[in-house]
Amino acid sequence: MELSQLKYFRHTARTENITKSAAELHISQPALSKMIVTLEKDLGVKLFDREGKHIKLNNHGAVFLKYVDIALGALEDGRKELEDISGQTSGTLHVSFDVASQLMPDLLKEFRDRHPEVTFHLLQHDRNPTQAKFDFCITSSLVGPSGTEKKSC
């Protein structure tokens, strides 16, 4: 049982629609379908009833959802409290980009869904990006001084 499975399950339990959930979760529809089956096997219990081409949360699913909400909620709260007491969130992200400008509105909208507390400071077509102060950038050129770091959400 993994956290990603629980997040996927929680979302799918609410929509009762794998295709829709997959799109909103940014994974492929078969991947989500399989993850749910895997979770059901792990628990030894079916969480959804398959009725024709639709799925419907059943009793077991509803019971489990209740606990999943508690668990995921606690972890989200924990993260928030850590942010609060560590005071490391500036609240503002400085973003520089010279490509993909037409994608930014959707990207920002998506991000604000997940992190409503963050505000952005945007820099488009910065003159000399190597000297610019940004938290991250989107560019087609090779960029200079600081190293890159991989993050997941």
Next chain:
Amino acid sequence: MELSQLKYFRHTARTENITKSAAELHISQPALSKMIVTLEKDLGVKLFDREGKHIKLNNHGAVFLKYVDIALGALEDGRKELEDISGQTSGTLHVSFDVASQLMPDLLKEFRDRHPEVTFHLLQHDRNPTQAKFDFCITSSLVGPSGTEKKSC
């Protein structure tokens, strides 16, 4: 952030000893050390203070542990309730084995730590194992009818 990381963290937070926790969690000591660092990076906060060759849970760690306990507890409760209402747990596992008999005591002890509600029915050196009724077996011979299935805990 993954569930395994949280379980590892919870255990290590209590022992404040990576080597000991690694042994009890059945993973290598470097693996556990790395997982904790990974979790800290994910949260953006150090959870332990490194003092010489010892580690000590710090403020952030204590705060986060509180939420981890809630989350993992909820998931354990959810599993239990699903077992209750589905009524699929027989309460007794039938185990057949013709090798590794000297390992069984420790294995059983280990398992009972995790699942105290389960009782065992042991069959050593079964005459014709292919016909035997067991939930699982440990053997050096190839066994017959039913397929094998992979499970993680």
Next chain:
DNA sequence: TGTATTTACGCCGCCCGTAAGTATT
């Protein structure tokens, strides 16, 4: 025939183990 889920199959990244390195007592 279009829509929704499931199965098949392969790739890539991550978890974990072994080995070596570093630091403290």
Next chain:
DNA sequence: AATACTTACGGGCGGCGTAAATACA
């Protein structure tokens, strides 16, 4: 010198995507 944690590196497994199959309206 012994103990405990960290870094380096490689292998194996699982998550996820694309493609194809199945099933219902």
